[in-house]
Amino acid sequence: MRLLARREHSRLELGRKLAARGYPCPDVEAALDRLEAQGLLSEARFTESLVRQRVQQGHGPLRIIADLRQRGIEDPGSAVEAAQVDWEALAREVYRRRFGGDTPQAPRERARRMRFLQGRGFPPETIRRVMNDVDTT
Structure with missing residues (x-):
């Protein structure tokens, strides 16, 4: 309960944490089933929370999908689509926060900035459109 009181967890994530603390696997599964039945553990709530948090941090859809998969979410693509985020606008904002409004002069600097957005x-x-807009302004 203390783990769930701090933040939402996926079933897989919470199961891993409990197993790492030495609880037997059958007991962990039974506890997770009870928590789901009581509505205290919800994959949908966890997914919405994580997507919202990652968007606020300036992460793109590919990174968010990878984070959700790592946490055991079955269909992360639909969760990201349901968020209805303008990814291009978010990428522009992330770019502007990191690099300001200046246009990269050297090809090496342009590639570095593109890798930054790719890493996000x-x-x-989307990266090409953002970089083309930066080059024309």
Whole structure:
């Protein structure tokens, strides 16, 4: 209960934490089933919470999907689509916060900035549009 009181967890994530603390696997599964039945453990709530948090941190859809998969969420793509985020606008904002409004002069600097956005989890087409807009302004 203390783990759930701090933040939402996925079933897999909470199961791993309890197993790491030495609880037997059958007891962990029974406890997780009870928590789900009582509505205290919810994959949907966890997914919404994580997506919202990652968007606020400036992460793109590819990174968020990878985070959800790592935490055992079955269909992370639909959860990201349900968030209805303008990914291009978010990528522009992340770019502006990191690099300001200046245009990269050297190809090496342009590639570095593109890798930054890629590391944040934005798809290549979004990165190209953002970089092309920066180059034309």
